[in-house]
Amino acid sequence: MSPGVRPSERLDTHDLLDQQVNDVPGPHEGLGTRKGTHMRWGKKLASGALAVMLGAAGTGLLAAAPAQAAGKYTCKAYASMDKLGRPTAYSTCKSGSGKAVKQHRVVIKCDQVQGAREHVMTWTLYGPWVGPGQKSNVRCGTKNFLRGFSAQTR
Structure with missing residues (x-):
């Protein structure tokens, strides 16, 4: 504990982080969400699209492989x-x-x-x-x- 700071005045680092994130104006203002929420959905959408493309490419490669007769x-x-x-x-x-x-x-x-x-x-x-x-x-x-x-x- 720092000298001269009362326990009721001490701020936790999480409180400071929340205060900094919520004080920044942006397109999310008034929606009740934190900044960066739309970025998380964008990353999820991009990774989902990438997975679909790789899956389609993989099936195309498997289909293109010649079938060997046993x-x-x-x-x-x-x-x-x-x-x-x-x-x-x-x-x-x-x-x-x-x-x-x-x-x-x-x-x-x-x-x-x-x-x-x-x-x-x-x-x-x-x-x-x-x-x-x-x-x-x-x-x-x-x-x-x-x-x-x-x-x-x-």
């Missing part, structure tokens, strides 16, 4: 090192006697040595889901060691 495929994953010494992996699917596959992706596990005490962190990275006639690629970062790789199907 056939019998054999999928395999392969791993190697790139020019910078990073572990890379890819998966492919070939038609033949296998299981019904619509999409596949490659999965790679990399070990990375971190910290002054050199503890090992294992990272699992996933390639994109692609159709049977395409390659799914993924790469670990630098200073990583290959721990394992596989192909996932659905």
Whole structure:
């Protein structure tokens, strides 16, 4: 409590804020609302419109994607090192006697040595889901060691 200020004269910071907001004249004057209310509705309207546009764009992208027929495929994953010494992996699917596959992706596990005490962190990275006639690629970062790789199907 400040010296020379009686408790009944002390203003709270919320009281000061309300007083400043309500003392500013504007288009809201006389409507019984606080300044900024119309801004909140504007933000809600803008975010709602954005959500509708993104939703429409997303359905358009999904509709434009070619439908892959589920056939019998054999999928395999392969791993190697790139020019910078990073572990890379890819998966492919070939038609033949296998299981019904619509999409596949490659999965790679990399070990990375971190910290002054050199503890090992294992990272699992996933390639994109692609159709049977395409390659799914993924790469670990630098200073990583290959721990394992596989192909996932659905």
